[in-house]
Structures are given as structure tokens and as C-alpha cells.
Amino acid sequence: xxxxxxxxxxxxxxxxxxxxxxxxxxxxxxxxxxxxxxxxxxxxxxxxxxxxxxxxxxxxxxxxxxxxxxxxxxxxxxxxxxxxxxxxxxxxxxxxxxxxxxxxxxxxxxxxxxxxxxxxxxxxxxxxxxxxxxxxxxxxxxxxxxxxxxxxxxxxxxxxxxxxxxxxxxxxxxxxxxxxxxxxxxxxxxxxxxxxxxxxxxxxxxxxxxxxxxxxxxxxxxxxxxxxxxxxxxxxxxxxxxxxxxxxxxxxxxxxxxxxx
Amino acid sequence: xxxxxxxxxxxxxxxxxxxxxxxxxxxxxxxxxxxxxxxxxxxxxxxxxxxxxxxxxxxxxxxxxxxxxxxxxxxxxxxxxxxxxxxxxxxxxxxxxxxxxxxxxxxxxxxxxxxxxxxxxxxxxxxxxxxxxxxxxxxxxxxxxxxxxxxxxxxxxxxxxxxxxxxxxxxxxxxxxxxxxxxxxxxxxxxxxxxxxxxxxxxxxxxxxxxxxxxxxxxxxxxxxxxxxxxxxxxxxxxxxxxxxxxxxxxxxxxxxxxxxxxxxxxxxxxxxxxxxxxxx
Numbered sequence: 001x002x003x004x005x006x007x008x009x010x011x012x013x014x015x016x017x018x019x020x021x022x023x024x025x026x027x028x029x030x031x032x033x034x035x036x037x038x039x040x041x042x043x044x045x046x047x048x049x050x051x052x053x054x055x056x057x058x059x060x061x062x063x064x065x066x067x068x069x070x071x072x073x074x075x076x077x078x079x080x081x082x083x084x085x086x087x088x089x090x091x092x093x094x095x096x097x098x099x100x101x102x103x104x105x106x107x108x109x110x111x112x113x114x115x116x117x118x119x120x121x122x123x124x125x126x127x128x129x130x131x132x133x134x135x136x137x138x139x140x141x142x143x144x145x146x147x148x149x150x151x152x153x154x155x156x157x158x159x160x161x162x163x164x165x166x167x168x169x170x171x172x173x174x175x176x177x178x179x180x181x182x183x184x185x186x187x188x189x190x191x192x193x194x195x196x197x198x199x200x201x202x203x204x205x206x207x208x209x210x211x212x213x214x215x216x217x218x219x220x221x222x223x224x225x226x227x228x229x230x231x232x233x234x235x236x237x238x239x240x241x242x243x244x245x246x247x248x249x250x251x252x253x254x255x256x257x258x259x260x261x
Numbered sequence: 262x263x264x265x266x267x268x269x270x271x272x273x274x275x276x277x278x279x280x281x282x283x284x285x286x287x288x289x290x291x292x293x294x295x296x297x298x299x300x301x302x303x304x305x306x307x308x309x310x311x312x313x314x315x316x317x318x319x320x321x322x323x324x325x326x327x328x329x330x331x332x333x334x335x336x337x338x339x340x341x342x343x344x345x346x347x348x349x350x351x352x353x354x355x356x357x358x359x360x361x362x363x364x365x366x367x368x369x370x371x372x373x374x375x376x377x378x379x380x381x382x383x384x385x386x387x388x389x390x391x392x393x394x395x396x397x398x399x400x401x402x403x404x405x406x407x408x409x410x411x412x413x414x415x416x417x418x419x420x421x422x423x424x425x426x427x428x429x430x431x432x433x434x435x436x437x438x439x440x441x442x443x444x445x446x447x448x449x450x451x452x453x454x455x456x457x458x459x460x461x462x463x464x465x466x467x468x469x470x471x472x473x474x475x476x477x478x479x480x481x482x483x484x485x486x487x488x489x490x491x492x493x494x495x496x497x498x499x500x501x502x503x504x505x506x507x508x509x510x511x512x513x514x515x516x517x518x519x520x521x522x523x524x525x526x527x528x529x530x531x532x533x534x535x536x537x538x539x540x541x542x
Contacts (some may be wrong), residue, residue, distance in 0.1 A: 007291045018485075025491070031516070083345045106517055121369075122284070124364060124366065124369070125363075125366035126366055126368055126369065128328060128362070128366060129360075129362055129366030129367075129368070129425075131328060132358070132359075132360040132362075132366075133379065133383065133384075133428075134325055134352035134353070134355040134356045134380075134383075134384065135352075135379075135380075135383050136348070136352070140383075159349070176353045220481075
């Protein structure tokens with residue numbers, strides 16, 4: 001097979017895979033209304049993918065906020081505009097870094113765990129066993145995890161933003177360490193962060209990212225070859241594909257959501 | 262010699278069939294598993310499917326349950342063409358079947374009790390008190406009532422398979438498919454399982470398909486036996502018919518002989534040639 005043929009075959013396989021994953025996505029969506037009767041399944045998964053991701057999100061939020069305040073202060077102080085530190089940290093975190101960094105952390109922590117869990121369930125015949133008990137694994141296993149991801153990521157993103165901007169992160173470095181006026185820090189944020197433009201968009205963006213990450217994770221796990229290598233590859237693919245998809249989706253969403261401003 | 266699998270070998274073959282497999286051809290990748298196989302599973306009887314490892318015995322169960330579809334040919338369960346059923350109809354049909362997987366296939370995040378209760382909670386609206394009683398009865402039958410609080414990771418392979426059996430009979434299905442039920446069982450558990458399979462059949466009139474290569478145990482409880490190899494039915498009949506089969510292949514299989522028509526070694530280059538080649542390199 002020459003290079004051109006290889007490119008053609010790989011492209012065809014990629015398109016087929018994309019089509020299969022879209023059909024799988026539609027199957028998941030079809031199962032979502034049924035979860036209203038079994039909310040406990042979703043709550044358990046929100047704990048698994050959300051609460052258990054809290055530590056990494058909180059710690060990352062604190063460090064990102066501190067670094068932004070430190071580097072932002074050095075830049076702003078040159079123009080005598082250090083009072084705008086709160087505004088700059090908040091806008092960068094709320095509009096871009098919050099959803100994207102939390103999404104990347106979520107893909108690494110929860111996405112990989114979801115893919116490995118479902119892949120191992122497949123490898124150990126647990127999914128086949130469910131099918132034989134007339135229980136649809138997409139409805140019982142996949143859909144609750146998907147919905148939990150969509151709900152958990154916006155909440156985690158909010159926590160990340162609060163940590164990055166608030167008392168432990170940007171505020172600590174900017175106000176407590178570098179001496180920026182606390183009133184200027186908060187009033188700048190209050191004046192420039194728009195609830196409709198910024199806060200609502202955090203939830204929109206991170207909700208979309210949550211859907212993308214869990215969709216990739218459950219698809220990779222569900223279709224992983226039932227071997228240890230297959231599960232390992234599904235886990236890696238989840239992190240790589242979901243991370244790139246988040247970055248791509250972020251570009252598109254930013255262009256759409258902030259086009260007016 | 263391949264015989265006509267629809268021959269009426271004894272009275273069991275005259276009973277109405279719950280499952281009918283006709284001219285089924287199935288491949289996994291390039292490997293042909295079945296070449297136009299025919300067999301019947303009589304209602305209310307224990308039918309054993311025997312053959313060496315890798316001959317597609319488990320595949321047959323997956324074809325009967327509709328998890329896989331044959332490339333050609335038909336599988337009918339109680340008169341319904343399995344491959345033509347939609348997901349809803351297939352799931353309704355599966356509520357009438359139980360399957361004991363070779364690996365057990367227990368849900369690892371649930372306890373033994375919750376594993377057995379799983380199909381009851383999913384498919385019935387029984388009160389929790391009644392579910393508890395049913396689960397304890399099923400676990401008592403497999404000797405693991407005392408292990409109900411354990412998790413699958415804390416069970417031995419044999420215990421896991423007994424829990425899986427309790428789960429498979431939780432909904433009192435019409436037919437149970439046992440995939441290698443005797444593998445990894447100690448003699449006591451093996452005896453209990455043999456009696457349990459026989460008793461489920463005798464008392465409740467369940468139809469059973471036992472896939473196994475444990476000759477003595479399987480021939481001891483089966484009403485009818487199919488021996489398959491290389492994608493074909495090699496022989497079939499009552500256990501006595503199989504014991505007295507004129508087929509050299511069947512005789513080699515049931516007496517576990519090294520020499521015979523079935524090669525022990527996977528086909529390849531001569532041993533000496535391979536060793537010498539290795540030495541040169």
C-alpha cells in the first residue's frame with residue numbers, strides 16, 4: 001500500500017469512526033429521558049466524576065490564579081495600572097482558562113477513568129452479562145455517566161474560577177503579597193465581569209466540554225477491544241482526543257459567544 | 262463422518278424444540294467458526310454441546326441469545342427468528358433465558374446479594390422484602406447464602422460462577438445456558454452444581470444447554486449431546502450413543518487420548534526444523 005492509499009484508507013476509517021460515534025451519541029441521548037426514573041444512578045456518577053475530581057480542580061485553580069496574578073502584576077505595574085489586576089485575572093479565568101483548564105483536568109482525571117471502567121466491564125463480560133439479563137448497557141451504564149459529566153463539569157469549572165480569582169489564588173498573591181488595593185481588586189471584577197456575557201457563558205462552554213469529554217470517554221471504553229492493551233489504548237485515546245476536541249471547541253465557542261463583545 | 266443432526270435418536274428428539282439452529286454459517290474475521298451447522302435444543306431437556314477448546318461452543322450460545330448474528334442460516338427460539346428481532350423483542354426474549362458466563366460476568370461494583378437481586382430490581386416491581394427472600398433462596402441453592410455481603414473481587418473463580426448461576430436463575434427463566442459451568446470447581450462444588458442443574462431441569466422443567474468439555478460430568482447429566490469440531494457437528498445422540506460412538510474423533514475426545522484424528526499441536530513447521538533454524542540465527 002503506497003502513501004496515498006494509506007491516507008485514503010485512514011481517512012475513510014476516520015469518517016466511519018466518526019459516524020459510529022455519532023450514532024452512539026444519539027443512542028445515549030435517546031436513553032436520557034429514562035434516567036428521570038432512576039436519578040440515583042446519575043447522582044452516584046456525579047459523585048464519581050465530580051466530587052472525586054474536586055481536589056485536582058481546587059489545587060489547579062489556586063496555582064493558576066496565583067501565577068496569573070503574579071505575571072499580570074509585573075505587566076500592569078509597568079503602566080501604573082496594577083489596580084486593574086482583579087479585572088485581568090477574572091476575565092482571563094472566567095472567559096478562557098477556567099473552562100479550558102478544568103476541561104483538560106476533567107479529561108485526564110474523570111474521562112480516562114470512565115473509559116477504563118467501561119472498557120474493563122466489556123473485557124470481563126459485564127456488559128454482555130447485562131445484555132443477557134435484558135438490560136441495555138447504554139441505558140444503565142453509559143447514559144448516567146454521560147449526564148453526570150455534563151452536570152459535573154460546569155460545577156467544577158465554577159469552583160475552579162472561584163479558587164483562581166478568590167482569597168487563596170489571585171487575591172492572595174495580588175492583594176496580600178504584592179499590595180494591590182483590595183477594593184480595587186474586587187470593584188474591578190464587579191464592574192467588568194458581566195453576568196450574562198461571562199458567567200452564563202462559563203456554564204454553556206463547560207457544559208459543552210462536559211458532553212464532549214464524556215461522549216469520547218464512553219465511546220472509547222464501550223468500543224475498546226476486550227484486552228488489556230485495548231483498554232489501555234482507549235484510555236489514552238480518550239485523553240488525547242478529548243483534550244484536542246476541547247481546544248478546538250473552545251475556539252469555535254469563543255468566536256460565537258464573544259463575537260458581540 | 263457427519264451425520265444428519267435432525268435424526269430422531271431417542272424419545273427426547275421427538276419433543277418439541279425450544280431452539281432450532283439451521284444451516285448456520287458464522288465467521289470471526291477470517292476464521293470460519295461454523296459451516297452450515299444444524300442442531301435442535303429439545304424443550305425441558307438438558308442438551309450438552311461438547312468439543313475441544315476454540316471450536317465455537319460459546320459462540321453458539323451467543324448466536325442463540327442474539328448477541329451475535331449468523332452470516333447465513335437461521336436460529337429460532339420458541340418459533341421466533343432471533344436475528345430478525347428488534348432490541349425490545351430481543352430483550353423480552355432474553356427475560357426467558359438465563360446465561361451463566363464462563364467468567365461469571367458479575368458486576369464488580371455490586372455485592373453478591375445485589376448481583377443476584379439485579380435482574381429482579383430491573384425487571385420486576387417486587388417489594389424489597391420479597392426480593393431479599395428470593396435472593397437468599399437462590400444463594401442458598403448454590404451454597405453461598407453466607408457470602409452475600411462479599412464483593413466479586415473477594416470470591417474465588419468457582420464461587421463467582423456459583424453466584425452467577427444464582428443470578429441466572431433469579432428470574433426463573435425457561436432456558437438456561439451454562440458456559441463451562443464445571444471449570445475451576447472443587448469436587449464438592451462440582452457435585453452440588455451437577456445436582457442443581459439436574460434438579461432445575463427435573464423439578465421446574467427448565468431447558469438447559471450445557472457447553473463444556475468436561476466429558477464425565479457432562480455425559481452424566483445430559484439428556485442429549487452434540488459433539489462439534491471444526492465448524493461441524495461430528496456426532497450427536499444420547500450420552501450412551503456418544504460413549505459407544507464409532508467415530509474415532511469422538512472416541513479420542515471422550516477418552517482424552519493424545520493420538521488420534523485430532524492433533525494436539527497447532528499446525529506448523531516440523532519441530533526439529535524450527536529448532537535448527539533458531540540455532541542458525
